[in-house]
Amino acid sequence: MNVMSIIYFIIGVIWIFYTFKKDKKSGKQAIRIALNNFLSRLPDIFGIFLLLGIFNEFVPKSIVFKYMGNARGAMDHILALLFGSLAAGPPATAYPLGEALIIKGAAISVVAVFLASWVKIGFISLGIELKSFGKEFVIWRNLVGMVSCLLIGLLIQLFYF
Amino acid sequence: MSPDRPSHPIVLFLEKTRTSKILWIALILYITLYFVNKEKTLHAIVYGLSIFERTFLIFISVSLFVGLLRVWVKPGLIKKLFGKEAGLRGIVTASFVGTLIVGPFYLIFPILEELLSKGARIAAVASIISAWAIKTPWIPYGAAFLGWKFIILFNGGLFLFSLVEGYIIELFVLRTRKNV
Incomplete structure (x- = not known):
């Protein structure tokens, strides 16, 4: 967990809050797109991490x-x-x-x-x-x-x- | 597979899990290797999970940015920054953006897809990926091992090539698509 990724995360969260404050509908839409994007990529990304584990060990x-x-x-x-x-x-x-x-x-x-x-x-x-x-x-x-x-x-x- | 389709996120997740070749290949490999060397297989899982943990925040952040880009950024802006009309300046901007990106690149692909769908040219996206190879935060670390001279030549080369690569990749991709 390096500093850069924490900065990314904080910027993302603040931006989401700001979006909500400005327009509730846009905020909800952004969250829904983010959640869909996250969940639909999770299986592949997790698979990659598992493969990297095998690679590193074997x-x-x-x-x-x-x-x-x-x-x-x-x-x-x-x-x-x-x-x-x-x-x-x-x-x-x-x-x-x-x-x-x-x-x-x-x-x-x-x-x-x-x-x-x-x-x-x-x-x-x-x-x-x-x-x-x-x-x-x-x-x-x-x-x-x-x-x-x-x-x-x-x-x-x-x-x- | 438009993420805008109002299917429930959990349904989407289960469907993607069922169809993820990468995940199933990994699982089959793990089961096989477990019988070959139990200890090493367990170590491999731990290592895999540790990378997952290290990059988890980036993974979440990238997803947030995809949602935010969709809501905030109008296609006109992306076209102006990274489209054909931006010319050489668009490519130079792209390379600079690439050097600022941290994290494994398969995590940032969705943001680049978003840029493409909003009118960025192929050369700009290719230049971002090429320049992404420069890990700016790691430069001092690299110099500690290989010396500043090597690191400056190495990263300078990566940056210069990233400018040219964008154009070349775009040229080849468009030509191949035309012929298919």
Whole structure:
């Protein structure tokens, strides 16, 4: 529970009260839409959290080290892209992992690709993305996003020294 | 599945639970894994619930904002901010908005759907999602591990690409839709 989410919540609640004060009918409508939205998404979102639990527990982080501990070649960047897209979780986990990989001898550009795809692409949540935006959008967003992740690796390779 | 349809929220919830593939896949996996490794499966549930707890307020807030947007924001405003007529400025605004969003992105999708239905262009929504990868509140934390130089290059790159990505994604999506 970080500060930002508490701020979000307080803004939302105050705004709802303000809406009620201004116009009771609009306030009720906003609450009804919010409740419907919340309840209709709850099963999928809960499913995602359960899957994240399995992922965290049954896919050991040592796999990442085993395959990317000394990664520097072109194929290693692709592998980093796949690992990053599969991985899910808060950036709090990603950054320490990135540092550990650099210490282990992975190239900085490989770590950049890994972190970029970690924050940009989420295979686990593709299902929810599909429901919201449809096939065309999801396919292109993820493909273009993956290319960007590789380009970020290149950017770091060129300018970080 | 319009949320405006006057079906009872509980009915809606039960129907969504019945048809949620993600939830059923997760449950089947849990039952299977329980027989493989009881202890790890229980840990997995605890971990899953802990993320749920950590993001619960964001989840509620996003739902509130969807309701508030529907009531307050007129399509004209969204068109002006994020529509075709907003041009490059609309995309830049979108990227900035993206950097300010916190929380897992599958939680914010409904807000983006709302923007699309109110006249935002695809490029703007795509740019918001791309720029969302920049976790502004986490930047100092990241720098503590990887150094400021890396973090600035990394996030600067993410921001610049988010501007371009919006346009490219929109172009491809519209082209694919035309051909289908």
